[in-house]
Amino acid sequence: MKPEAQLLGIARRVRPKALMEPLHQGVLSIDQGLSGDCRGKPGKRQVTVLSEAQWAQACASVGRDLEWTTRRANFLVNGIMFGPKDVGRVLAIGGARLRVSCECDPCFRMDEATLGLRAALESEWRGGVCCRVEQGAIVQLGDPVYWLDV
Numbered sequence: 001m002k003p004e005a006q007l008l009g010i011a012r013r014v015r016p017k018a019l020m021e022p023l024h025q026g027v028l029s030i031d032q033g034l035s036g037d038c039r040g041k042p043g044k045r046q047v048t049v050l051s052e053a054q055w056a057q058a059c060a061s062v063g064r065d066l067e068w069t070t071r072r073a074n075f076l077v078n079g080i081m082f083g084p085k086d087v088g089r090v091l092a093i094g095g096a097r098l099r100v101s102c103e104c105d106p107c108f109r110m111d112e113a114t115l116g117l118r119a120a121l122e123s124e125w126r127g128g129v130c131c132r133v134e135q136g137a138i139v140q141l142g143d144p145v146y147w148l149d150v
Contacts, residue, residue: 005145007075007077008052009075010141011075012037013037013039015038021036028138030134049075054125055068057126070114071106071121080145090134091146094143100130105122
């Protein structure tokens with residue numbers, strides 16, 4: 001499969017309200033999601049993936065250039081735009097395999113970061129996707145990202 005995108009960012013938070021910790025690499029597993037992240041338990045929101053282009057659209061909507069970690073997602077990718085058609089699809093990041101389970105709905109914390117950001121993220125799946133880890137691996141910045149079912 002020809003990679004259509006790259007992994008641009010990795011981040012985790014050690015507890016729910018903690019600041020995001022940017023990483024150069026991370027360990028993904030079926031049991032823990034992104035190692036060290038507080039939300040890694042198995043379930044539909046095990047890890048979150050954000051599209052660089054859709055994040056830029058949300059930032060433009062609020063008139064601010066914000067760090068992608070403001071979104072509190074685990075991964076930032078380029079070259080992919082998410083939408084309803086992606087639910088159930090498998091996204092490869094390096095050797096890891098993530099099944100998209102749902103849209104990542106933005107919470108009130110987004111407006112705490114920047115007024116209007118929550119509404120900007122609610123439009124057109126700009127908030128990213130939630131995924132379950134189906135195959136773990138060590139992932140690092142620059143890894144290829146692509147859909148397995150194309």
